Amino acid sequence: MRTNLSHSAKLTSIKDIARVARVSHSTVSRALSNSPLVNQKTAEKIRRIARDSGYRASAVARSLVTRRSHTIGVVVTNIADPFVAGVVSGIEETAEGHGFSVFLANSNAEPEREVRVVRSFEERRVDGIIVTASRVGARYVPLLSNMRVPIVLLNNQHPSQFAHSVMIANIQASLDATRHLIELGHRRIAYLGDRGGHQSETERFTGYRQALEAAGLRLNRRLVTQGDGKPEAAKGAMAHLLALPQPPTAVFCYNDLSALGAIRQIRDSGLHVPGDISVVGFDDLYISQYMDPPLTTVRQPMRQMGCMAMQTLLDIFAEAESGHDIKVPGELIVRASTAPPKEKS
Amino acid sequence: MRTNLSHSAKLTSIKDIARVARVSHSTVSRALSNSPLVNQKTAEKIRRIARDSGYRASAVARSLVTRRSHTIGVVVTNIADPFVAGVVSGIEETAEGHGFSVFLANSNAEPEREVRVVRSFEERRVDGIIVTASRVGARYVPLLSNMRVPIVLLNNQHPSQFAHSVMIANIQASLDATRHLIELGHRRIAYLGDRGGHQSETERFTGYRQALEAAGLRLNRRLVTQGDGKPEAAKGAMAHLLALPQPPTAVFCYNDLSALGAIRQIRDSGLHVPGDISVVGFDDLYISQYMDPPLTTVRQPMRQMGCMAMQTLLDIFAEAESGHDIKVPGELIVRASTAPPKEKS
DNA sequence: CGCCTGATTGCACACGTGTGCAATAAGCCA
DNA sequence: TGGCTTATTGCACACGTGTGCAATCAGGCG
Numbered sequence: 001m002r003t004n005l006s007h008s009a010k011l012t013s014i015k016d017i018a019r020v021a022r023v024s025h026s027t028v029s030r031a032l033s034n035s036p037l038v039n040q041k042t043a044e045k046i047r048r049i050a051r052d053s054g055y056r057a058s059a060v061a062r063s064l065v066t067r068r069s070h071t072i073g074v075v076v077t078n079i080a081d082p083f084v085a086g087v088v089s090g091i092e093e094t095a096e097g098h099g100f101s102v103f104l105a106n107s108n109a110e111p112e113r114e115v116r117v118v119r120s121f122e123e124r125r126v127d128g129i130i131v132t133a134s135r136v137g138a139r140y141v142p143l144l145s146n147m148r149v150p151i152v153l154l155n156n157q158h159p160s161q162f163a164h165s166v167m168i169a170n171i172q173a174s175l176d177a178t179r180h181l182i183e184l185g186h187r188r189i190a191y192l193g194d195r196g197g198h199q200s201e202t203e204r205f206t207g208y209r210q211a212l213e214a215a216g217l218r219l220n221r222r223l224v225t226q227g228d229g230k231p232e233a234a235k236g237a238m239a240h241l242l243a244l245p246q247p248p249t250a251v252f253c254y255n256d257l258s259a260l261g262a263i264r265q266i267r268d269s270g271l272h273v274p275g276d277i278s279v280v281g282f283d284d285l286y287i288s289q290y291m292d293p294p295l296t297t298v299r300q301p302m303r304q305m306g307c308m309a310m311q312t313l314l315d316i317f318a319e320a321e322s323g324h325d326i327k328v329p330g331e332l333i334v335r336a337s338t339a340p341p342k343e344k345s
Numbered sequence: 346m347r348t349n350l351s352h353s354a355k356l357t358s359i360k361d362i363a364r365v366a367r368v369s370h371s372t373v374s375r376a377l378s379n380s381p382l383v384n385q386k387t388a389e390k391i392r393r394i395a396r397d398s399g400y401r402a403s404a405v406a407r408s409l410v411t412r413r414s415h416t417i418g419v420v421v422t423n424i425a426d427p428f429v430a431g432v433v434s435g436i437e438e439t440a441e442g443h444g445f446s447v448f449l450a451n452s453n454a455e456p457e458r459e460v461r462v463v464r465s466f467e468e469r470r471v472d473g474i475i476v477t478a479s480r481v482g483a484r485y486v487p488l489l490s491n492m493r494v495p496i497v498l499l500n501n502q503h504p505s506q507f508a509h510s511v512m513i514a515n516i517q518a519s520l521d522a523t524r525h526l527i528e529l530g531h532r533r534i535a536y537l538g539d540r541g542g543h544q545s546e547t548e549r550f551t552g553y554r555q556a557l558e559a560a561g562l563r564l565n566r567r568l569v570t571q572g573d574g575k576p577e578a579a580k581g582a583m584a585h586l587l588a589l590p591q592p593p594t595a596v597f598c599y600n601d602l603s604a605l606g607a608i609r610q611i612r613d614s615g616l617h618v619p620g621d622i623s624v625v626g627f628d629d630l631y632i633s634q635y636m637d638p639p640l641t642t643v644r645q646p647m648r649q650m651g652c653m654a655m656q657t658l659l660d661i662f663a664e665a666e667s668g669h670d671i672k673v674p675g676e677l678i679v680r681a682s683t684a685p686p687k688e689k690s
Numbered sequence: 691c692g693c694c695t696g697a698t699t700g701c702a703c704a705c706g707t708g709t710g711c712a713a714t715a716a717g718c719c720a
Numbered sequence: 721t722g723g724c725t726t727a728t729t730g731c732a733c734a735c736g737t738g739t740g741c742a743a744t745c746a747g748g749c750g
Contacts, residue, residue: 011706013705013706015706023729023730024729025706025707025730026708026709026731027728028707029706029707029709030709037728037729038729039727039728042728056464056468057707058470059468059469059470060409060469060705060706060707061409061707061735062708063405063735064403064405064406064409065707065734074449078434079430079434080430080434082430085424085425085430086425088424089423092424092449093451096450101448102448102449103446103447103448103449104433104437104447104449105437105447106434106441117441120446123402123403123404124404125403125405148356231635260632260635261635264635264637267637287605290606292612358735358736358737359736359737360736369699369701370736371701371737374736374738374739378738382698382699383698383699384698384699402736403736405735406736406737406738407736407738409705409706409707409736410704410737410738410739411705411737411738
């Protein structure tokens, strides 16, 4: 036995309340928004009626007249990606705190779907859009250039002149991570990247390279290899590194999932982490602290980055137009997957 | 130099197009919805103008008059939970495929926030609501009983008469998992639960108990312990089990994260998995296949469950009112964390 | 030529809320 | 008592789209 007062049952509106309270709907509207323009007594009476009748104001109608939907759209490559989920969590948190609701849409990294989703957001009349970790990049420009709502890109391909952005400081963070390995005494340090060719990838490699340079180490191209950001491919790439005549004593990985795959390959080859090889990741996923050994990695403040992206939109809504190209510093978290090398090289 | 034609720039509406095309707005409306009531030639002309002017229909205005927003609300405890993220991914997938947009909101497992969020969804005039993994349970009844939109509960506390539901078949799946251990030859099998007291918890314990019964094994209360669904607490619980005079030879864990903590504790105690102790999880998170050793666990088809929940709503919208209390079977995935016990007990 | 049919279009209203402006009432002061 | 100020309320329109109904027009047929 289910309560199924099918959708046709018309909800109580502001006019219904007006009829009961014997006032005009204008007065009800004002009373419910606590306008000082309405008599205190009648206002209370109206609010009581509204409460008793289970009235729910229609945000739809309100949006139509105020031209503000108090709604934002978030387009992500894949919500199942833990980094993305963390970011969205932060976005939703501050959005809810400011009376905004968030539309979520996956793009599955398919450009045409991404475009379709953005179009749908425009029709929904969202007040702003946040795009996370998209690979669309340049294809976006025509779409963005005649965008009618502010857009914030988060860790995106090519933050352009048309949009605001929040990005992790990839270069500096990677530099720190690599320097950590150098300071431990490592000299043959490999880089296990992501052949996807994101901007993040390029930047993280740059940080790696700069750290080597600063320490007077030569960049060895044979120690640079590519996975695809997932454990399986990283395993293969790691196997390749281990097969070198002079294998590395440490690996800096594009992300934690790659590090996970690398560690498994190292184990499978009968070697130990960090005894034989040190491993550093990037992201600091929730599980990284529980990996075996606990992973040394660069923490991306995912939630915080989501908050900042949303805050950027809120600032724009409030006309507080300031520089909105934020670089968020990463934080090196040293755990047990790194140690000094066994042998001097 | 940013394009910031602030929000006041009024968008082109159906009326603007009508003016250009020298017809009434009604005709434009019909042309854009491919109504056969409009002349083919003028229809094409109108559509061309719409395309050239970058017209975007207002879903807000349309929702107001059609009383259908083509929108659903999804309330989750925490989007950063990988199970939840998988479910949401499935929901969004089928929603997008049917022209629906999804509002996402976290409840953080705070009942009052959950209620606030549902209220907000009502104001947004969503066509339906999906609630995932809520612990609110009984407190929900008053909220649900005068709900005006259909609601689907997914792996929820107490699927009530007021709502439809999609649930994993906890009892059967847990029974399968435990039987797997029994068939391997284990006799002292522990249960590492979640003291949170979800319905899932109770059911998974029931499956464990039934498997023991069916095999003629006595339920040993000392082998039943509680964590909180996260690795840290599971570590503690596992330490407790290992300290028993007769420690178990196998552990069935409430979820994969608990299993992760259990494995770490077993390692820290100088024992091996599965050599000394076998471990089974529940969920089959993405990382579980990459754990060391790869985890034997019960796969919850997260995406598929999300799809089913959304499909249930779609059925209800289409008036196809059939029994909507779906039990989804779990699938036991046997990997390397389980093996026959060393010693006969 | 007049009537009927079908195609095409516009009028007018509706959806639920917000708000500028005028209208009314009440209170105050000279 | 008359005029002014202030508090309170309602009228009327707007937001952008959908749709029932009437109106108009063209064409065909008797």
